[in-house]
Amino acid sequence: MLLCDTPNLVSSSEVIAGVSDHDALLAELRVDSRRPTPLPAMLPNWRRAPWPKLNDRLAEEMHAVLQINNLNDAWTAWKTTLVGCVSECVPSRKSRPKRRLLPWLDKKLKKMIKIKDELFAKWQVEKTLESRNLFETARRASQGAVRSRLSLPAPRAFPRRKAKRVENHGERRRQLAIHVLDAKSATGPDDVPAVLLKRCAKTLCPSLAHIFNLSLRACDLPTDWKCAAVTPIPKDGEKSDLRNNRPISVTSLVGKLLEKHVRNQLAGFLDTNKALPDNQHGFRERRSCTTMLLRTLDSWTAAIDKNSGGHVHAIFLDWANAFDKVPHQRLLSKLQHHGIDGAALEWLKNFLVGRSQFVRFGGARSEPCVVSSGVVQGSVLGPLLFNVYVSDLPAVVKTNLVQYADDCTIFREVTSQDDVDELQEDLALIDIWCVNNGMQLNAKKCVAMDLSRARQPRLPQYMIGGAVLEYVSTQRLLGVHIARDLRWNHHVDVQRKKAAQTLGFAARNLRGCTQRVKRMAYLTLVKP
Secondary structure, three states: OOOOOHHHEEEEEEOOOOOOOOOEEEEEEEOOOOOOOOOOEEEEEEHOOOHHHHHHHHHHHHHHHHHHHOOOHHHHHHHHHHHHHHHHOEEEOOOOOOOOOOOOOOOOHHHHHHHHHHHHHHHHHHOOHHHHHHHHHHHHHHHHHHHHHHHOOOOOOOOOOOOOOOOOHHHHHHHHHHHHOOOOOOOOOOOOOOOHHHHHHHHHHHHHHHHHHHHHHHHOOHHHHHHHEEEEOOOOOOOHHHEEEEEEOOHHHHHHHHHHHHHHHHHHHHOOOOOOOOOEEOOOOOHHHHHHHHHHHHHHHHHHHHOOOEEEEEEEEOOOOOHHHHOOHHHHHHHHEEEEEEEEHHHHHHHHEEEEEEEOOOEEEEEEEEEEEOOOOOOOHHHHHHHHHOOHHHOOOOOOOEOOOOOOOOOOOEOHHHHHHHHHHHHHEEEEEHOOOOOOEEEOOEEEEOOOOOOOOOOOEEEOOEEEOOOOOOOOOEEEEEOOOOHHHHHHHHHHHHHHHHHHHHHOOOOOOOOHHHHHHHHHHHHO
């Protein structure tokens, strides 16, 4: 018998004659044991960086950038000056491949374990009482050191941060935009790290403001800002399927600073003119997953509580690669329809077109390829632009529709066949909207649910794109498991099992830790 939790890894199997009266099972597995080895490189050692000296050098050299009035030339000069000052002032270190080591296993402890192993080998050879005592002394010392390391308090899971007052001065605002960057943010394709921007914010702010103003005047962006590095992260399912990976896109941190400024202006304009529908809860101020769930569940509960036999039919829609399929020209047309024109529209056009991306994995990188459609993933502006693109969808249907970015749900209280026909007609209209707007619904992942506390469900047939929708009794919506009777037993059971698994994992790995460490692990990992 061959037991395997991943059947797709088994390419072939056969029964062969064994050495006794039992047959043997021969199986061939598709297992790639090779791991990409990152090539060593010389990197700046930011921990030993002389920040006062580096700031002084940047202040001297960046004055030349302020005299350049061409955007690409100014960005090239800024980046060249930055690289030159860093290489001159910051010591280098040789990169090492990251290994998955235990955080408490430091150099001193590894040395103690090595001495213990050497004394054990010596005792095995000599077999004397003295060598045995030396080994046991070293063993007790190393075991005590391990217990003390495990008993150290864990770092704070939620560090306290002081609130900062935002002043209405342009340069001060730009400095704050840099300071709120996370120093550990992934470095973009332009190789400008967040720690350098944060520690040299006051020095770099004038030159960055000059480049930002050149970009807004020229309605263009430097080439480095229009390139993205994509890292594939496996999702649940078959790892051999390349489509079963979530692409994590990283763009220029400097470009994101300007994007944030443009986004604030654009979001304020759209909110003032009420361009975005009220039922869109994704990537908007004072809107969240919580607001969408509260409003939706309140509507469903009110409908089915009218009488014990009330029914609400909900259709959970799933777009296939929604963010990647947005046509640029149609998005620009919708922006223009909402009153965004002139230099602002031209800047947004150049933000979208002419972009490229490459895949970065295991220290290697692919050749860049042109991105011809989609809003920019990993950017600050991308989610808001997607909201603009789907803003006309609610006007297409007559039934209730709620959205959180690309998560879309339509529902209707069903009291007669006319309500079923209306809901089916709206599904057809949504399908037509998708065709006209270059979007595609994943019919296999679109499902229907009859929300009711009645014993006999109403299950009329709904279709979209020629496919019949499957009825489900539970559905996950924004991380919450919705049951057809709107009771929370199923959601509680799922969360309880998940918490029990996490608690078991923590208990097995924290046996020698103090109560304080265990409590911190429980509050951080299990309780949420």
